[in-house]
Amino acid sequence: MTDIKVTPLGAGQDVGRSCILLQMGGKNIMLDCGMHMGYNDERRFPDFSYIADGNLTESLDCVIISHFHLDHCGALPFMTEMVGYNGPIYMTHPTKAIAPILLEDMRKVAVERKGETNFFTSAHIKDCMKKVIAVTLHQTVQVDSEIEIKAYYAGHVLGAAMFHVKVGNQSVVYTGDYNMTPDRHLGAAWIDKCRPNILISESTYATTIRDSKRCRERDFLKKVHDCVDRGGKVLIPVFALGRAQELCILLETYWERMNLKAPIYFAVGLTEKANNYYKMFITWTNQKIRKTFVQRNMFEFKHIRPFDKSYADTPGPMVVFATPGMLHAGLSLQLFKKWAPNENNMLIMPGYCVSGTVGAKVLSGAKKVEIENRQVIEVKMSVQYMSFSAHADAKGIMQLIQYCEPQNVLLVHGEGVKMEFLKQKIQQEYGIDCYMPANGESAYIPCKPVVPVDVSLSLLKKEMALYDTVGAPDPKRPCRMHGVLVMKDNVLKLMEPEQAFGELGLNRHSIRFTSCIQLRLPGTAIRAMDQIQLILNSQNTNYPVKPSDEGLLNLESVSIKMETTDKEDRKSMMISWALQDEDLATWIMSSLRQVIV
């Protein structure tokens, strides 16, 4: 039972469809419930039949969603409404607010555009969201009597969180996606030294160390500025949420700083709705926005206005953000068609493009691009690629490991080959075990069983006082504690002996051992005692030797007595000790024997 079992149903040596099953202390917890954007069949959802056939409620104790990206929460309505799960679902407030917008959008695309059936409905999304319990950062939530979860800030997107899950004495940190470098609207991920048994970390950029963000930003701004200055139009295809907001803030502040007048347009879509949430969740943003929002909320854009189709043909410079991000359809493609032939214009791709899309073709340098209906477009506008990614790079991952000091690391959400490298590095640099299970493969992480023992406060204080009076703290000296271990109602307790006897109604017995050694020592018994005292004093410093009135020597509970025998130089030394000082007595006897006998 002490092993922790982690089984990725998605995101095991793979990117997309994050869904990890965590079993520890007899509890089953699902971390994220995402869908794969690359598939259109049942492969896009995790295989829930792995957990149980039919209703999942009994086999799962809770579901935790790290952030609102669809590869982390896309399968949630499917799971709760179509497969069937009624247990608790946890996510942060912003995630709870924004996730349904994205889910609804995806549903529309899938059902209305692609005409898919057997997909979840709007009602499903609503019902699903009703089951969600929202959590706040650093708030400890008791799921049931044993499971305890706590959210930490993760950067990445608004509301992204890392979760610390604790069952009994075992704990796991699941990072979701996170970013260790701050950006224009979000801060960096942060976690305290919680020392979990396992850290389950994403590893998208396992083999990359990135350059400073400032250079990229400056390049981006300069290019946009130059283009606007010469009267050109700038097209920036974006995905709806996340990076779009960062770029908006970037341009907005730059426009403000440089006092520029050229209009910036934002294609109305779901981003409009999401922006409202961005305005509300100010506490989740970075230092600058948090500090200045009283004067002005940075998401209240002054220079950025909604786009209208008629603006596309207006002369003069402008900057337009348009969806979708890969130029494969929609407004961004329309604008591209219009503006591509003019060399004054500019296209900036802020993210990755899947091969085959117009975006990818343009990026690879094609001067003539063919669009769906055999239409060929000459690309004269300049094309720029600017990567604004919000995942931790290799150094960031290592830094997080350093922060929270886990006993094991488990990598997910990344390519297997790259993970291999990072795994090797983690083992090398921190000397801890690292796992990287594939989808459907279980990793068993052995954990040392920990037995908690309750200690009564009075006992602790008493023993502390003993320890304190000895002098300055010395980490090398062991500090022993005397008490009685009582096992009652499956709980271990360390008590003071008197109290334990009192509770049990027993009389206290103590065992003393006595031993007699024959010594050859000249002189009287008293002189011999003095001699022994000298020897003992010279050899040990920790325990003071106290002579008593009856001619005994006392060390802790050990007492030594000397008796003369018939023969002149022979004495018999009697040593008596209680059980707890067995070691001390043995040591005294052996050392006396060495010196005298």
Place this chain on the structure above:
Amino acid sequence: MAVLKKRALAEYSQVVQEEACSKPLQLMKKPHLSSAVEDEHVTVNTFEKLETSEALVAYLNHIQLNLPFKTDDKVVLLRKLIDTYHHSEQSYVRLKIVCILGDFRKVRKFDVQIIINEIIKLISTETSHKVCASMICTLKKLGSLLSSDSPVLGKIIAIGTKLLNNSNHLVKCHCLSLLGGLTSLNNLQGENVKLICKFTKSQDPRVRTAAYDALLQLHDRGQKLELCIYSDVCSALQDDNENVRQSAMRIIWVLSHTYPESCVVIPGCQDEVHLVDDAFAKICQAIGDLSVNVRTLAAELLGSMVNVNPHFLEQTLDKKLMSDMRRKRSAHERHWETVTSGEWASGARWADDKPRENLDAESVSLIHSGACGAFVHGLEDEFMEVRSASLDSLCLLALSNPRFATLSLDFLVDMFNDEIEEVRLKAIDCMTKISQLIVLREDQLEIILGVLEDSNVEIREGLHRMLGACRLSTKACLKLCVQALLDNLKRYSQDKRSIWRCLQLLGPRHPDLTLLLVPELLTVHPFFDMPEADVEDPSYVCVLLLVFNAAQFCPQILSLFEEHICRHYRYLRDTISNFVPHLQLTGVEEMEGQIEFETNTNYFLQNVMSRLNQPISTNQIKVWDAACHDLIRLAQIDSSLAHGVELLATQLECHILIAKVMNSPAWIDSSSLNVQDGDVVKNLIDQLQRQSLRLQYMFSNLSTEEMLLIQSTRLQAMAIQLVYIVRASNTSALALSDHFVSRVEALKGYGNLPSFAGAIVKEIARVDDTKPGVLSRILLPILQAHIYVAPFCLPAKAFKLSADILEPSGESDNPQKFLAGFVLGVVLDAEIQGLAHSEYLRVRVKYPDLNAQLIIPQESHLKMIKHYPKNDSSENIISVPDHRLRTSVLVSHQVWTESSHIELSLVLDVTDPEVPSSLKRWRGFSEDSFIIELCKPVRVLVSPKPIKRGI
């Protein structure tokens, strides 16, 4: 059956209604002191009368507030306090008493040893940890007053050592701090330091922190910390508690300064490094710490570690980049390569930054070992505190290492793009500081110049200063720079002066580069006569300033000048002479005249001085009058002497006024007063006040003797006023005389006072009573003896306070309209020179109805302009900082029928230091006698409009 069961249950269940809480909520009342306590005189017998402990504490508070009391039964009070201590059961009462005992150290001539002995007696029986801790704390404070060889000190330390074994952390912490603060530095030190070191291993983080802080305290007191603790302290950097980490880091920093050269073995291999390098690496690692405070501290400490091996230093800017296991160059490196290869990055290809060589998986180290990339991380940190501390440190290190300065340049330029303005500004400032050490490349300059378009004035002006101080590498750079500045001027015309100054500095730094650009800039053509540019055009003036200032160091430029440029030179030299240097142009003769003139002024000045210092004649006032006239005129003519001469003239004026007052019969005799004479004297005294205040507040950068001389003159003026009020008027002069005496007291400490002040100080010390009547009787003879005695000398370095309002210019004819009763912000931009007391600076707004308002400018609006070392040639190096006031003056008024002028001016309001608070409402002073004008008022046309109703 079921019903029956229900009934049975119903009977047994009964409703228990809890009685409503009858006790009303108790409100804490402010402890009311009995009348006995409120009595002026603290009587020690009050203790018996107080019954509740609350009253006791209130009474104790009262005692503490009035502690240096006038009653002389301090010993009795002490006894009473200790008695009360023994009787009181509440620990907070005892705590209060211990606090008061500690405060006894403020009582003059009280032997602290008595209290120390008392506390030592009490501490052995004290049971409360808090009281105990507070006693230790008090002992520490008292102990610090003792001499270092006092036997009592040993006793205190023994107590401290003994109580270290107390189980409470608070007691332990205070004991450690006591050991750190009192342990004598020569004997027995070893043991105590060892003891403190042991407590760095304590299980309580608060005790650990206190132990490290105690070590730091010892260091601050001059104790050399031992090297052997280094490895232990280094391990404390991994401590779970952030305070421990911070204190440990400070100790490492201290050690690195104490033993920079000793060697440390790196664990894991046999290499040895210097301790300073090792410590540097350790602190660099802390930049990646969990806690913001630790990161900030680390970033701050790095800056002062200047003697680190350059190799380590350069590592801090290095972060190995990779992508998919392949080495990648950073944007900086890429940029550098494209620049050196002569080919500009097209930026069009998306694999532009594609990774190059494959990396060996073994060789990549992911956790930053040593100093690697510390500043890269520090500058990218989430929190601006860390970023700006990193910037400061980076700048300090760069100043001491030119190679590092060059390396750090790219990072500084990157910071120009920070999201927070303060950080951007700081980056620009840092760049200005290191600009002596670096040469800007064209690509870097381009990025920097982009910032000139910033809409923030501070940033633009900071950048102008920076450009004025930097060095450019090529002709193209200079051209780029000039072009950008001209664009800037076109966009923001209010930057005119700042840009002019920038170009004025830029020229002399790059005379040769300017030479190459002259034909282009001035549109000089070898064959054709080009049209003459308009000399009033600010951008043309910019170009001219650059060329003229460069021409000082490159005479070839002069030969390129055409006739109209010479004319323009003469015009500009006349209008904005402080921007245009003196050039040896053929056909411009007036310059020679001026050189001759300068020798004349010196001679003339000596003449005047000798006349002044001649023995007193009968018509001394006339002699002074004439000299004063001469000096004022001289100050107008010769700017190099102006400040000192003006000071002298003002002083002279004061003394003329003093003599005039003293010579008029009416000033001490109100009986023979005819109205006209009285007014004359009153006017003279007012004038004297004003002049003496000007003398006191308008000049800075004086030597002590010159200052004392001024103080003496001021004292004389005050004495005259005092005597006048006592003798010739019937108002009370009590407060005034107190004020006068306090002024005299302040002068006591100085050695050789001028004769008047000296005499007064001596006389005042002799008498106990400082009633106005007595005082005036003493003053009168001294005053009369010193009518004409005043040695004059020329304070050559003196600096006069002056202000110059740049905006509003006062030339606009368009009235600024606003709704009557509402406020209008008028932008005020002024430069102030030699401002020593910025707290007295006010903006005065005078309305046409003669109402005047004094507005205190916001502290943040008044900025000191830093002066970076200019090249040696610059004419007058000013040691007094310049101030820049940029604020918006709020103006408001009721409806006027038409627009009218209001007057804005900068003044000093010295009412606070000069008028004792008890005299604030006294009518004897005329309203603006304590207001010193700094500049001519500027007129602004405003028109408050009536509110239109019904809209």
